[in-house]
Amino acid sequence: MVIGSRHLRLAAGLSAAAAAALAAGLALAQVAHGQDDRETHPGKAVYDQSCAACHNAPEAGSRAAPLASLRKMSAQTLSTALTSGVMKPIGDQLTREQLRQVVGYLAAPEAPVGTAWIDEAMCPADRRKVELSAKPAQIGFGVDLENTRRMSAAQAGLKTKDLANLEVAWAFAMPKTSGLRGQGVVVGDTVFYPAGQANHILALDTQTGCVKWATPTEAQVRNSLAYGRLGKDGPLGLVGGDAQGNLVALDAATGKLLWRADPRHDKTAPLSGSPLIHDGKIIVPISGSDVGAAMRPAYECCKGHGAVAAVDAATGKVLWTWHTMEDAKPLGRTNAQGVAAYGPSGAPVWSSPAIDVKRGVVFASTGENTSPPATKTSDAIASIDLATGRQNWVFQALENDIWNMSCPVGVDGSRPPGANCYFAKDGSVLLDHDFGAGPVVFRGKRGKDVILGGQKSGDVWALDPANGKVLWRRQFGKGSPLGGVHWGIATDGVRVFAPISDPNVPKDLSAAGMHAVDVATGKVAWQWRAEPDCEGPRAKVTICANRYGLSAAPLVVDGAVVAGSLDGRLWVFDAATGKVLAMHDTATTAYQPVNKIPGAGGSIDAAGVFAGGGMLFVNSGYASFGQAAGNVLVAYRPKGAK
Structure with a gap:
């Protein structure tokens, strides 16, 4: 297991x-x-x-x-x-x-909670109205359609100097939860939040954390929420993907469930990346499941593949689907257990896409193949026609990266190949170097736009949006299945910021930290190297010695870059120079959650940071990959603010 x-x-x-x-x-x-x-x-x-x-x-x-x-x-x-x-x-x-x-x-001990964790924190009746007249601080994971993860001071309600001088305003604890993965959306004085393993979507007051409405979901909503109009004459709504593979659409004003629909071509595939709402469509990334199932020798490896679907925002009906490859077929061979082998498979789309409205294009990135034959769409960035789903071009960063969890990492891995890594001696590089960071549309001066991508190899790529031609490439470290650029990158309109995680990589080989690259030239602007800290109270963070890099997607706010580390520290950098403006330890802080259930911080990973309404929000806790468990959404405000 x-x-x-x-x-x-x-x-x-x-x-x-x-x-x-x-x-x-x-x-x-x-x-x-x-x-x-x-x-x-x-x-x-x-x-x-x-x-x-x-x-x-x-x-x-x-x-x-x-x-x-x-x-x-x-x-x-x-x-x-x-x-x-x-x-x-x-x-x-x-x-x-x-x-x-x-x-x-x-399992950890659990006290019965029922709905007390919500009931204890309900807003007074006169503060429960959700006002949607304000412009949203962000529309989803990437902040905007172009996936820049960039916010102005006006959008966030925070200036650079504010981010250098923060304090905890409140914390909200999620029951039965060991990790927080998705980020929320802030509109006016409301933050909409996917409560993950607590199987709810919440509308919270940004200033106090009290609950305006809470809607139970049939299954955990794991990814970040998207916000927008659900159809030409539809309401302003929220959309997220649940753990059963369905899109869930709610009325943002009331929390009422509007529809629930399955957009997948493969009913075993998860919805891992976050959707985007635009002009009556919802663009949905579709991941894959074979990578883990292949550990079982009796599993027929492998049949699933990634995709991007467009669905009608009013109904959830699928309008088109772009597939990363054709359907798998029997390969005419068996694994060591005599089980039939299938392929091609893999190239999941588990990151969040970008939409270039000017060009009418969706940009999406993919992961590795999970069985042969290798395809040209794995470890790649693709340009897809927004109206039809037709493929314009595909740029592949690494050929022949076929890997699943029965495989060692690399041809000289520390363990022998398992039954479903039967292809290990056939020339696969066995690296699992996905594009974990979704593509970013960078608007350059005089119309010189660039598509930016971050890869688990430690590479940052700049591509020509017209044809996918490489403009420049920078690599930080050697990467690993959980290293390199894991969940996302961000830009301030001049630089691209690449967080590197590199967990368990020897220090002399590690690039763990933040790396800024000038987009116009491809030259490194500045670098900051993360260092472990296991002193004093931090000694109780058991992963502190080897998991201290930056894996979560960063966020640009005004002139600052905010990023969370695997050991639970929140970092604020000056975007131009890399100077550390502030650090907050979310893993060792003692919280008194507004909903009066136990809450503790841990690793910051995935969609770790978002902002709006004059507040900075942090997901503290992420038990996956052997990291530090936690269950609190922490809201920071400038010191002295009310």
């Missing part, structure tokens, strides 16, 4: 209600056995047989969460992963009783 992949999903096979019921049963089993008798717990034998090989001592760079991290996860999180998420191939080998036992053995 390997829990911690970016591809966690809820696929067909177990309804949301059934999954919830199983989770409840598992939690009850856990409570019945208690947490002090784990050595005699019946779930220990199941864990030892099915999970321990990967989780007791994960290799450096592994996606597998260590046992200590698993024990911070809720019964619901663990049961979802095993019954219909990334670990379903392992869960399928267990009986229902074994599932109950292993989750009871692993």
Whole structure:
């Protein structure tokens, strides 16, 4: 059992209600056995047989969460992963009783919360109205259609000097949660937020954190919310992708569910990246699931592939789909277990796309192939016609990168290939160097626009938007499956900012930190190297010595760049010089959440930072990949502000 992949999903096979019921049963089993008798717990034998090989001592760079991290996860999180998420191939080998036992053995203690975590924080009746007349601070993950992650002082309600002088205004804790992944949208005095594992979308007051409305969702909404008009005459709404692969659309004013629709060509594929709403369409990135399922030797690897779909914003009806490749076919060979092999597969689109309205183009980026034959669309950036879904061009950064989680990393990896890495000696580079950062449309002077991309290889690319021709390339470090540029880049209109994570990479080879490149010339403008800090209170951050780089997507606000690190520190840099203006430790701060349930910070990853209404918001806690668990949305304001 390997829990911690970016591809966690809820696929067909177990309804949301059934999954919830199983989770409840598992939690009850856990409570019945208690947490002090784990050595005699019946779930220990199941864990030892099915999970321990990967989780007791994960290799450096592994996606597998260590046992200590698993024990911070809720019964619901663990049961979802095993019954219909990334670990379903392992869960399928267990009986229902074994599932109950292993989750009871692993899961963190839980007190019943019901809706108290919402009820305790409801706004006074006269402050519950959601006013949508203001221009939104952002429309989704990328802030704007062009995915720049850039905000003016007016948009954010914050100036550079404010960001150098912040204090915690409030924190909101999510129950049954070990990690926060999606960012919210701020409109006026309301922040709309996907509460992740708590299975709700919330409308909170930006200044106090009190709840204006809370809408339960059938499954976890994992990605960042998108905001816009849902159809020509439709309401202003919110859209997010849930763990069952459905788009969920809500009326932003009331939280009412408007529709729920499945845009996927492959009903096992997760919706990992965030959608975009524009001119009656919703552009939806579609990821893949085979990368984790391939760990099971009996799995027919591999059949899924990535895509981008456009759906009608009023109904969720699919208008067109761009596929990263043709459907997989039998390859006429078997793996070491005699199981039929399929391909091509992979090239998931798990990052967030950009829309170039001027050119009528969607730009999307892809990940590695998961089985042969290698395609020209893996580890790539694609230009897609916005109106029709036809492909204009594809730029491939790395050829023949075929990899799944049964493979070692690199041809000289530390472990031998598994059954579904049967292609390891056929010439694959086995690097898993996806484009984790979605493309950015950079508007240059005198019409010299550039498409920017960030790759897990540590590369930052600049491409000609007309044809995908490389204008320049800069590499920071050597990259790794969880290193290099992981979740996103940002620009201030002059420079592009590339955060490098490089977890567990030896210090002399690591480029962990922030790197600024002048877009016009491709020359490095400045660099800041992250350093571990395990002194004093930070000693309790158990990952502090080897996971201190910057993995979450950064955010530009006025003349500052804000970025979160894997060890829970929030950094504020001067965009022009790289000078550190401020640092806040979200992992060791003691919080008193407004909703009166326990809250603690941890790693900052994925969509870690967003802003609006004079506030800076930070997701603190991300237990995937063996990182530090946490469950708080932290709101910062300038000191002295009210």
